[in-house]
Amino acid sequence: MDVKIGLEVHVQLNKLKTKLFCSCSLDYHKDEPNTHVCPVCLGLPGAMPVLNEEAVKAAVKVALALNAEVQPVTIFDRKNYFYPDLPKGFQISQYDMPLAKGGYVVIETENGEKRIDLKRIHMEEDPGKLVYKGSITTAKYSLIDYNRSGAPLLEIVTEPVISSPKEARLFLNKLRIILEYLDVFDSELEGAMRVDANISIAGGGRVEIKNISSFKGVEKALTYEITRQKNLLKRGMKVERETRHFDEANNITVSLRSKEEEQDYRYFPEPDLVPVYTSEFIEIAKAELPEMPEEKRERLMREYGISLEKAKILVLDPKMADYFEIVAKEVDPKVAASWIVDVFRGELNYRSMSFREAFNVFKPEEFVKLLKLFLEEKITEKGVVEVIRKKLDEGGEVEEIIEKEKLYAIPKSEIVRLCKEAIEKNPKAVEDYKAGKKQAANFLVGYVMKATRGRADPAETAKIIREMLEKLT
Template sequence: MDDVIIGLEVHVQLNKLKTKLFCSCPLNYHDSEPNTHVCPVCLGLPGAMPVVNKEAVKAAIKVALALNAEVQPVAIFDRKNYFYPDLPKGFQISQYDKPLALGGYVTIETEEGEKKITLKRIHMEEDPGKLVYKGSITTAKYCLIDYNRSGAPLLEIVTEPVMNSPKEARLFLNKLRMILEYLDVFDGNLEGAMRVDANVSIRGGGRVEIKNISSFKGVERALTYEIARQRNLIRMGRRVERETRHYDEVNNITVSLRSKEEEQDYRYFPEPDLVPIYTAELLEEVKGTLPEMPEEKRERLKREYGIGDNFAKVLILDKVMADYFEEVAKEIDPKLSASWIVDVLRGELNYRGRDFRFAYEVFKPKEFAKLLSYLKKGMITEKGAVEVIRTKLDHGGDVDEIIRSRGLFAISREEVEKICREVVEECRKAVEDYRSGKKQALDYLVGQVMKRTRGKADPAETAKIIRSLIEG
């Protein structure tokens, strides 16, 4: 897709803060009734005066540093003028000529290798309210407005148009979300936490902006549809008009909203009620608070715990999963821990639509380490360990009690050897088939042992014992 040009404008809500950007209304509005977390400032009532939330500025600087951007010495808020129902003042307080930070980059891993997604700017602004449509935007008879979100602190992270496929866009968003969660300024599980405006064009055609896409999967689907739509227009000899479109998630299409605004249409001018922000002092405060970032953690996990790059790469995708691993790895073999956390526990959580925060609640790291210690000592089989994990995630309970009540403690090697001898003695045809080269006969013999032990024997060890008995 070398002819495809994609740039993203990512709106990130700094939702780990306590209050909104310019007033003292609380940010924990997500489970509240509509229009209950509002005041004269965020409702844009006449005479209400905004005051900048210092913690929001510090959080924004932290993000800028983590994204390798250059924090500007002076940042100025501007009025961005446009009329829309979710904007009660008739303008949005944003930044234009003097944003918080310029430049920066995020590195993603594509099938062709690493690619640096360069950033144009990072600026702060207030979130508008939320429009609620009954059904699709194209069919709804009316629209409701909830101003609880109005005034929430937003960062707009604008990339250069350097992406060439919807997949690259999704990889960038995944990496960006991971960085933001490591910084602890953002909870991506909250509604509206990250919304995307995607700009896409086929080389030589008009640029189309797709507004307010609310999910990463939605971004990929919207771009895929829009690229196909533009290609069809070009194929028919028609011109791709520059416009703003909406992504209809219900029908998986983009629909035209309006002709694309130019920057001058917004009539930017400095916000007269807010003074410039001089960042030098705040920058010094923030520099010492940056946490360990994903790539740093990846290298440290490999170095400290001796695990392979493939495991480390997966573990850092979720900071909570990486923390869970470290707590388990302090108790039991790190390589065994990484394997079972990445390959088994993560899979079982995903199947249930859960994450590692849920694992912390129902399956404490020390309990998981205990289960792995039983596995390592041969006291329980791999099959039994998986059954314990599933039971814990579905019903809770104590690890030892689950193993006892379900009879999952493995039997002794001596007992397994005795049963193997009995099976080899009784199943002569299968033994002869194996000796004649029919290797699948070994699976039958192992199955007979597993049946008699009710799955308590280790299949690999059982196969090894049977081979030694047959081959002498």
């Protein structure tokens, strides 16, 4: 069956200092509910909104980075609906004159690159937050926190060109990367990116799934909804046009209400805000646009001689790419890329740590020191991994960890002596090797590794053992 998915992605411009129409701080995430509020964001009578100029600059920068056409004039509208998290009874948003139109994001799928076209990008204020005890379907009451009410949002709307839940997740991840490169958005903050997903299957009505708060949640919600709609159609039933909620506790969608039409919101221009002319903002944004992921990927390959595979991974996180460049200026870039991508990144992920944290926990300069010891053969691969784990878990200086854990590599002369000893003390393994059982050499390598408490290089040890055994055959 033909599946069509369109996403409405609400991105909070949380790197700004204040809300969209008032001077309340956006640094509210660790504070008590309803402490970052004022008459404007609470919608009290007589309170007048004043547009945050920095929010417009950030929004234009995002639109340009997403290849959208920023409109010369944009206006704000009132989107009228009544809900407890909307204190004014309407949301200041944009309707027929949005900030930008069009645009696209290119994702990499199993079948190659795919372009996800955008329909529009517009600015709006964030509603408050409803807090339920339990799930939305079982809670007896809800609490309201207006701290985020009025926070600056961008709504990025795709065309219905996404054809699977996995593609939706790939798109969201690519969008997150672009936004982090622009430094207008912190994905680690709660509520930073929320998604409304619209999905339809040929022969059925369009269903909207509201306020999904994670990429995994989007994939799970869409997967469930596809199965639900297919089952309805197979039984000859109609898929009704409606709005549903994703119950994360049970990984299902539940019906909320019949789907609103645009006319239900009774849009009309916001009388307290003047039109915004964007030409000046466009010039500023163009001058401030940073190096984007694809550009950085090509430069890393060109300047450092690393592979496409490694470069693709490094640019997934601007902080990881920055970390790599600091290290690669001091040691072999290919060695740096291999250790950072294949080992260090995995150790950070295992501990739910980011590269932003890595700059403080394991400074790039210390990583350089560790890799230089490795390249000088003063520490083995196993030793490097051990130092990384100890430092991330317990802290300490690189040299102190190596000294304390006795991780300095054994001199080659000592390894040669131990290899001779292994052969002399294990005649049966030697005979097995002579008889064609080549895996017997592994037993002798193990003897040396045990004697050195893992400080000998396994590959080098195996090479020496085999050379000695071959001379005996």
